[in-house]
Amino acid sequence: xxxxxxxxxxxxxxxxxxxxxxxxxxxxxxxxxxxxxxxxxxxxxxxxxxxxxxxxxxxxxxxxxxxxxxxxxxxxxxxxxxxxxxxxxxxxxxxxxxxxxxxxxxxxxxxxxxxxxxxxxxxxxxxxxxxxxxxxxxxxxxxxxxxxxxxxxxxxxxxxxxxxxxxxxxxxxxxxxxxxxxxxxxxx
Ligand SMILES: [Zn+2]
Ligand SMILES: [Zn+2]
Numbered sequence: 153x154x155x156x157x158x159x160x161x162x163x164x165x166x167x168x169x170x171x172x173x174x175x176x177x178x179x180x181x182x183x184x185x186x187x188x189x190x191x192x193x194x195x196x197x198x199x200x201x202x203x204x205x206x207x208x209x210x211x212x213x214x215x216x217x218x219x220x221x222x223x224x225x226x227x228x229x230x231x232x233x234x235x236x237x238x239x240x241x242x243x244x245x246x247x248x249x250x251x252x253x254x255x256x257x258x259x260x261x262x263x264x265x266x267x268x269x270x271x272x273x274x275x276x277x278x279x280x281x282x283x284x285x286x287x288x289x290x291x292x293x294x295x296x297x298x299x300x301x302x303x304x305x306x307x308x309x310x311x312x313x314x315x316x317x318x319x320x321x322x323x324x325x326x327x328x329x330x331x332x333x334x335x336x337x338x339x340x
Contacts, residue, residue, distance in 0.1 A: 155194045156276035157213055164195035167219075167279065176280045182291065183226040185237070190283055192219025197247065215248040215277055221286065227295050231303035232311050236295045244286050248272040 155165050170187035178184065197214040222241040229236050251273040270282075302312035307319040 153279040154276050155215065155217070155279060157196065157215065157272075158275065160194060160196040160215065161213075164193050166193045167191065169279075171223075171280065171283070176284050176287075178284060178287065181228050182287070183235070185224040185226055188221060188223030188283070188287075190219055190221045190279065192217065194218075194277070199249070212249060212253050214250075215272055216246070217248065217277065217279075217282060218245045219243070219283075221283060223287075225287065225291060227291060229297040229301055230294045231301045232297060232313055233304065234297050234311070234313075236297050238291060238295065240287065240290050242286065242290050244282075246270055246282065248277055 153167065153169065155167075159165055168189075168191040170189050171184075172187055173184040176184065176188070194215055194217045197216045199212040199214050201210045201212055202208070203210065220241070220243040223239075225238045225240055226235040227238065228234065246269075248270045249272070251271040253271075297313075304310065305312055305317050305319050308317050310317045
């Protein structure tokens with residue numbers, strides 16, 4: 153969903169959408185399960201700026217985007233790779249400036265906004281891009297299926313939560329094999 157400055161110049165845009173799985177590409181290992189509900193509104197904020205050298209007043213059209221979202225995601229357990237479910241819900245209140253507007257260092261904003269700043273380009277914002285970013289920010293960097301997850305056997309790859317194997321654990325750990333190498337060298 154593209155939210156353009158042109159639309160916002162007429163009136164604020166309200167939205168209440170459900171993104172089906174696949175509508176937003178999260179890349180990698182993040183899976184969306186079921187629809188992701190996103191509701192909120194976008195409006196234009198006129199940011200007045202003054203140039204220190206020329207003293208000229210300029211109005212910058214920022215897009216303020218406020219929304220809440222709710223959805224379920226799956227990411228693999230960091231140890232055993234089994235999918236771990238995360239129910240996400242949150243809100244955001246973001247301000248987007250036109251890309252390149254902050255490149256003039258001699259100019260400063262008269263009113264400093266109290267929200268996070270992002271940038272939009274080509275005259276608008278793609279809602280999906282903003283939502284994807286927010287989902288990544290809310291997901292844990294590392295997820296475990298359980299604190300006591302035993303992980304995968306580094307030798308045979310079996311999931312040790314559900315199976316046991318007969319691999320020699322001591323020699324499978326490179327730290328131990330380095331130590332035993334050292335021990336055998338010291339003997340000779
Ligand atoms: Zn696990
Ligand atoms: Zn094994």
